[in-house]
Amino acid sequence: MAAGGGRPESSVALLAIDLGVGVRAAFTTRGGGFSTGPWDGLDLAVHVGDDPVAVARNRSLVEHSIGAPIAWADQAHGADAFVVTTPPADLLSPVARADALVTGLDDVALGVLVADCVPVLLADATAGVVAAIHAGRRGLVAGVVQSAVAAMRDLGAAPDRIRSTIGPSVCGACYEVPAEMCDEVSRLVPAARAETSWGTPSLDLPGAVAAVLGACGVRGVQRVEACTMTDPRFYSHRRSAHHAEPTGRFAGVIRLAGVSPRS
Secondary structure (H helix, E strand, O other): OOHHHOOOOOOEEEEEEOOOOOEEEEEEEEEEOOEOHHHOEOOOOOOOOOOHHHHHHHHHHHHHHHOOOEEOOEOOOOOOEEEOOOOOOOOOOOOOEOOEEEEOOOOOEEEEEEOOOEEEEEEEOOOOEEEEEEEOHHHHHHOHHHHHHHHHHHOOOOHHHOEEEEOOEOOOOOOEOOHHHHHHHHHHOHHHEEEOOOOOEEEOHHHHHHHHHHHOOOOEEEEOOOEOOOOOOOOOHHHHHOOOOOOOOEEEEEEEOOOOOOO
16 A cells, blocks of 8 residues: 555656666656655655655655665755765665765666756666766756766776766756856856747756767767656656746666566
8 A cells, every 4th residue: 555545556657768788777757656746646855845755655666666775865966976885774865965876886776866957877887887967057067977977987987888868857948047147057068058949048958968978978878858847747846836836856767787676
């Protein structure tokens, strides 16, 4: 039974991603889960006002699907990358304050939470190193993508072997920002400059992440062409703010699959 006697047993709807042999990677959606109200579905965040019992049940569902306990971070919109060397203590406690997680372990998965920011999953299957990045506007400018790639290199990964996927996030056609902010970000990351579909300044964060990855030497860059502002499968902070409501968070998750997923 569900937490609190609510919903019955649930499942999750994942977007599976191919990042090489021996790697399991996916992006969650709102599909499945035990959260209700404005968080309805598979909310995975403990900081947005949702029932922590429901969030724990939701995280347990994703762990079951990915086949390993998931390490989560206390995300701060910064550039810190943390190397995970042990499985997490429990379902809800973060392993570090960081915006990128990296590991060479095959008995732990990595997860990052988003609701318009860019989730990025990376893997060097040959070296046995994976990473998950939360890349918002501030983290992108601070250099979180570069930090994650550098941490992977320290564990033996080679940038030209790394395969990566940029997950669902707000697109440049929807992410309107003040002209001053567009100029400020674009001075540091020129590929971020964009224009909304109605002709005002905006930021193309997924495009900017792709450009930064390329500058780091990462060649195998894929994108999930889904905008969280317009695709109801995903949580969107900006979309929910228009209705003055809170919202949940979906995730990018990745692991080295040394064993078969738990059944």
